[in-house]
Amino acid sequence: MPTIRLKALIVDDEKAIRRFLRSTLVAEDFEVVEAETIAEARAAGEKLKPDLVVLDLGLPDGDGTELIASFIAMSKPAILVLSALDEEARKVQALNLGADDFITKPFGVAEFMARVRVALRHRVQMQGAPAIYDDGRLYVDLGKRIVRVGGEDPKLTPREYGLLHQLVLHAGKVLTHRQLLQSAWPDDASADVQALRVHVRHLRQKVEINPDAPVLVSTEPGVGYRFTPPS
Structure with a gap:
């Protein structure tokens, strides 16, 4: 029986970050699509219907938190927010809007994948939360x-x-x-x-x-x- 690959959308304007995230997720057998801006992310999200969104808050055409509600309406993905050390208020805002977790830059592969697994487990749980x-x-x-x-x-x-x-x-x-x-x-x-x-x-x-x-x-x-x- 063929394995169903999870789909991930990476939204970040830093090429090096996208390259690192892509290689990490591809190694875990994700299908990966990238976006650099809010406009690109919306279009990619509509087409891909991702299971996971890795979302940077600081994008060239606006605040990444603008995307959270639209992603949830599209496919209810697990949403992992990337943030800087001094972005506490924006982390809180993102979580209040429906993001599952955040990870503070810089970070390593092990921490990133641990956060991804937690976020995905939470989404699965909420679709049929155990009593x-x-x-x-x-x-x-x-x-x-x-x-x-x-x-x-x-x-x-x-x-x-x-x-x-x-x-x-x-x-x-x-x-x-x-x-x-x-x-x-x-x-x-x-x-x-x-x-x-x-x-x-x-x-x-x-x-x-x-x-x-x-x-x-x-x-x-x-x-x-x-x-x-x-x-």
Whole structure:
């Protein structure tokens, strides 16, 4: 039976970056198309219907974040944003618009492919999100709202459960502060980032082996949080 190749669109105006990304993805058996501008990327996206988009934010004819909504409407691809060290606000904006993850330049092959795999897993999961998460220690049934840690009820508050539900549902994806506030507690307009930090700390105390060195619920400084299942 023939193998179905995943399709990737690289959007970056730096030729060296495109060459590096292309060679990396081709080695992983992706079909790859490149674009240098927003206009080229839109045209390529319509034709290719990519499974993965690697998107630089700084493009010669505009801000790369302009493309995120249109890509999602086209084919719901996994979207990995490329950013510079000083682009924290733009990373947050991209994630809030629907990007799956970001990677900060410079980066190596191993980190890049790890981020790609996480983003692709998240997209597959969201197409048919599993109702149950179980790593042998933490058990979460999203349908029945059951949580067990080592077989015991951790006595989560409604806010803590709301956070855990969203983090597990989007496992591997960075969720921004705004995304968590809006999705975990949609009816609480008074909740803010400081309150979020407090509840994340309490959640870690109940689900992490060592809350002072969290493994499951990690912090993306200045951006938000990520749930990372044990490998």
